[in-house]
Amino acid sequence: MQSKNLLELAGAISSGAVRVVDLAFTLSPDFPVIVLPPEFGQAAPVRIQEISRYDGRGPAWYWNNVTFGEHTGTHFDAPIHWFTGKDLPNNAVDTMPAKDMIAPACVIDCSAEAAQDADFVLTVPIVEAWEAKHGRIPARHWVLLRTDWSKKGWRDYSNLKDDGAHTPGPNPAVMKWLVEERGIIGFGTETIGTDAGQAGHFEPPYPAHHFLHGAGRYGLQCLCNLDQLPATGAVIVASPLKIQNGSGSPLRVIALVGAN
Amino acid sequence: MIDPIKPPRRKNPLLRTRLPASPPRPRSRTSHGFTRAAAEGRFMLQRCEACGAFAYPAREACPSCLSADLAFADAPRRGVLLAETTARVPSDVYFRERAPWRIGLVKMDCGPTIVAHLHADCAEGAPVRMSFQLDKSGQAVAFARPEGETPNMADDRQWREMTADPKFRRVLVTNGRSVIGQEAVVALKAAGAKTVFVGVAEPWRPFAGEDLLRRQEGVEVVTLDAADEKSAADLAADIGGKVDILVNTTEYVRAGGLLDRKGTSIARDEIDQTYLGFINLAQAFGPAMRLRGADGVNNSVAWVNILSVYALANWPAFGAYSASQAACLSLSHCLRAELRPGGIKVMNLFTGPVDTEWFQTVAPPKVAPRAIAQAIESGLKNGLEEMYVGDVAEEVRQRLAANPKALERELDR
Numbered sequence: 001m002q003s004k005n006l007l008e009l010a011g012a013i014s015s016g017a018v019r020v021v022d023l024a025f026t027l028s029p030d031f032p033v034i035v036l037p038p039e040f041g042q043a044a045p046v047r048i049q050e051i052s053r054y055d056g057r058g059p060a061w062y063w064n065n066v067t068f069g070e071h072t073g074t075h076f077d078a079p080i081h082w083f084t085g086k087d088l089p090n091n092a093v094d095t096m097p098a099k100d101m102i103a104p105a106c107v108i109d110c111s112a113e114a115a116q117d118a119d120f121v122l123t124v125p126i127v128e129a130w131e132a133k134h135g136r137i138p139a140r141h142w143v144l145l146r147t148d149w150s151k152k153g154w155r156d157y158s159n160l161k162d163d164g165a166h167t168p169g170p171n172p173a174v175m176k177w178l179v180e181e182r183g184i185i186g187f188g189t190e191t192i193g194t195d196a197g198q199a200g201h202f203e204p205p206y207p208a209h210h211f212l213h214g215a216g217r218y219g220l221q222c223l224c225n226l227d228q229l230p231a232t233g234a235v236i237v238a239s240p241l242k243i244q245n246g247s248g249s250p251l252r253v254i255a256l257v258g259a260n
Numbered sequence: 261m262i263d264p265i266k267p268p269r270r271k272n273p274l275l276r277t278r279l280p281a282s283p284p285r286p287r288s289r290t291s292h293g294f295t296r297a298a299a300e301g302r303f304m305l306q307r308c309e310a311c312g313a314f315a316y317p318a319r320e321a322c323p324s325c326l327s328a329d330l331a332f333a334d335a336p337r338r339g340v341l342l343a344e345t346t347a348r349v350p351s352d353v354y355f356r357e358r359a360p361w362r363i364g365l366v367k368m369d370c371g372p373t374i375v376a377h378l379h380a381d382c383a384e385g386a387p388v389r390m391s392f393q394l395d396k397s398g399q400a401v402a403f404a405r406p407e408g409e410t411p412n413m414a415d416d417r418q419w420r421e422m423t424a425d426p427k428f429r430r431v432l433v434t435n436g437r438s439v440i441g442q443e444a445v446v447a448l449k450a451a452g453a454k455t456v457f458v459g460v461a462e463p464w465r466p467f468a469g470e471d472l473l474r475r476q477e478g479v480e481v482v483t484l485d486a487a488d489e490k491s492a493a494d495l496a497a498d499i500g501g502k503v504d505i506l507v508n509t510t511e512y513v514r515a516g517g518l519l520d521r522k523g524t525s526i527a528r529d530e531i532d533q534t535y536l537g538f539i540n541l542a543q544a545f546g547p548a549m550r551l552r553g554a555d556g557v558n559n560s561v562a563w564v565n566i567l568s569v570y571a572l573a574n575w576p577a578f579g580a581y582s583a584s585q586a587a588c589l590s591l592s593h594c595l596r597a598e599l600r601p602g603g604i605k606v607m608n609l610f611t612g613p614v615d616t617e618w619f620q621t622v623a624p625p626k627v628a629p630r631a632i633a634q635a636i637e638s639g640l641k642n643g644l645e646e647m648y649v650g651d652v653a654e655e656v657r658q659r660l661a662a663n664p665k666a667l668e669r670e671l672d673r
Binding site: 035049153158 | 463529
């Protein structure tokens, strides 16, 4: 591509001809994190501690110390996050190819189904029906599952019951199929985790993690504003923090959307 | 007989909030034997090991036989009020603001005559029950109450200065997710607290007992994650001026010491929740509490910590937890000193293993959460500073005093 085309893109972004949609939640202490049984290690929640705020600790400046787990807020999962991807080359956020951080997306709208059933699962027939309408999912595209889950209050968002979380996600067959038959670059959701809340009971457990990371692909979760994206044609920019041997990181995910 | 205190009206916003004053503070080192007694709710006097006579005030030698062998010992509380007087215009600022103030001379059955603050129902010639109380300076003073119960006894103006009675006060229980927190809410409401604010961290996460907590009248569930600086500060911005008693029910118990744990993430959670949580709460609520130490009937009066008795001596099976508790114990002494100008009591309640999920495999005896809640209530009503709840806590205390090295070896099992 010639650099003048890139400059044209930059101009279009600047002028608003290409919309930039923010797909990230604000990284804040009150955002729900994944809940594991208490005997396991837990993701540290976001903590923001003031260093100074134009006061005696620093008269002219405001800044914070921030701590969080790699998997808090809107975040990215690298292949090393799961045992299936632990031996792959360049499987961590600091070694993954930078070019993988920008890729187009197919958005599958299942918001109506998810509104009816918190345990809604994405299946191959549903994706095939989507393809019949929008065309075959190209290789190295993100598949983003729109459920409008991000519009819920925090309690309904995490939706924890005494038998675990009840949130929508993909079933094992569709994950294997998307990775192997469609060659997607990654899978993204609005919920906490790329997998369904009850995915621990699937076979294999946590199929999105299992198949994506086993094949060196990526995950995005806790996304929002997916309702502002077209079914096809949006370009996702998702560049995680370059944490040494990091398994993931909170990040600002943005989507570039052109005029149709 | 005294009239019951009335529920305080809303404050007149045109009036300045009265700042706390402190009664005289200096004491001799020996006199702090009374401070220890008052802190624990015991009545102790010096007793001569040679002749057995009780002495008061604190002395270096027995007034009967001149022996220097005087040790503090529990003493009978009964006495008779010989004479009383009312100070109408005292020169001391604290007492001047609270005048008229009654004091009297009490002849103790065990010998000494003691100058004491008087409950309004004490009558000359009548028997009294003596105690040492911590005043607004945190120092021990003798206090005489009628021997039996009288109507509205706890509402006595002078007695209420010595205690932290929850009646008509507003309480913040910092963690309502725990059974201890929920029991504390019930006990404090039953003790007459006007409002109990109860903190719940991560409100999106359901918990056992939630419905009951939310249904109770006079109980307000508020969002509070003590480990989060901003959460504590945000809540204090809303209700900081209305917290008269703060009960820190932070609970983070995990087994393990050093070698059988991998890395520091659990220890970090322990420190986050307990130690840093304590700091966040203190910085958020402490300043307003200290300022409101003389703010009428529902002035700010007390801060309660629930600590493991293993803060005093490490229990290796819960070794890192013990260390986090020791850090909080140390911090509590700092807080006590810093809240002292406001006359705020810092009460530490020590417990052994509690009958909760995280001590599941620990053999009894274990402390029932309800017993802790009842101890909070009684400690506040009596104005105590140190409480040992349950057999294990009491035993650890005694063994520590007897031989710390023996206790260390014996806890290593």
